[in-house]
Amino acid sequence: MLQALIFDVDGTLAETEELHRAAFNEAFAAAGLDWQWDQALYAELLAVTGGKERMAYFQQRTGLTPALSPAEIATLHADKTARYAARVNAGGLELRPGVRRLLAEATHAGLKLAIATTTSRPNVDALLKAAAPLPAFDVIAAGDEVAAKKPAPDIFLAALRDLGLPASACIAFEDTANGLASARGAGLRCVVTCSAYGGTGPFAGASAVVSHLGDADTPATLLNGPALPCGIADLRWLSALAKEG
Numbered sequence: 001m002l003q004a005l006i007f008d009v010d011g012t013l014a015e016t017e018e019l020h021r022a023a024f025n026e027a028f029a030a031a032g033l034d035w036q037w038d039q040a041l042y043a044e045l046l047a048v049t050g051g052k053e054r055m056a057y058f059q060q061r062t063g064l065t066p067a068l069s070p071a072e073i074a075t076l077h078a079d080k081t082a083r084y085a086a087r088v089n090a091g092g093l094e095l096r097p098g099v100r101r102l103l104a105e106a107t108h109a110g111l112k113l114a115i116a117t118t119t120s121r122p123n124v125d126a127l128l129k130a131a132a133p134l135p136a137f138d139v140i141a142a143g144d145e146v147a148a149k150k151p152a153p154d155i156f157l158a159a160l161r162d163l164g165l166p167a168s169a170c171i172a173f174e175d176t177a178n179g180l181a182s183a184r185g186a187g188l189r190c191v192v193t194c195s196a197y198g199g200t201g202p203f204a205g206a207s208a209v210v211s212h213l214g215d216a217d218t219p220a221t222l223l224n225g226p227a228l229p230c231g232i233a234d235l236r237w238l239s240a241l242a243k244e245g
């Protein structure tokens with residue numbers, strides 16, 4: 001029986017990546033670094049999950065000097081995180097269509113809500129605060145809580161552990177192939193909601209692929225899959241499918 005929904009954050013709850021990109025570029029400039037990430041480059045760099053990991057990869061790939069130490073990257077990342085939070089607090093984000101509706105429906109139906117994300121916990125807190133009022137999330141698994149980030153399954157396994165539920169009782173929501181692989185690796189059924197930076201798939205292994213979760217004003221488009229997973233009844237149906245095979 002379906003008992004919980006587990007959400008990715010960036011690209012799934014909200015289109016956050018442009019704010020992240022702007023915050024990275026601000027932090028680079030403030031640190032006197034001649035780094036600028038445009039949209040095309042950032043789309044490539046998003047293949048690396050985790051902000052610190054992304055900066056380390058970029059530095060290694062470009063061979064830019066002076067090389068930053070892990071400690072310097074951590075400091076730079078902390079500054080970026082603060083700049084991102086400031087932008088979110090200033091009202092720079094909205095939840096994606098259908099997110100608020102589905103969270104409310106899930107709570108009403110007695111389902112638990114969880115987050116499993118590679119983004120830092122302060123980023124999650126800033127988004128949830130800016131989007132308030134929202135139903136409370138029972139579990140938030142975020143950032144450096146696990147060593148191996150997505151596409152490794154660890155962060156979803158951490159969320160399942162904290163929920164005290166088996167994967168068969170939950171459905172994950174993701175927007176990228178890395179996220180989908182992470183959820184599937186944890187044994188979860190996964191609905192993909194396509195996003196600006198999340199790629200176009202084909203998202204093999206997803207239970208369904210949709211444009212977004214949809215609501216009355218903004219109907220979702222089903223791109224691939226057996227059902228339009230907009231409501232709790234659809235999700236219960238997907239969950240029952242999971243048990244059968």
Ligand SMILES: [Mg+2]
Binds near residue numbers: 008010011174175176
């Ligand atoms: Mg995402």
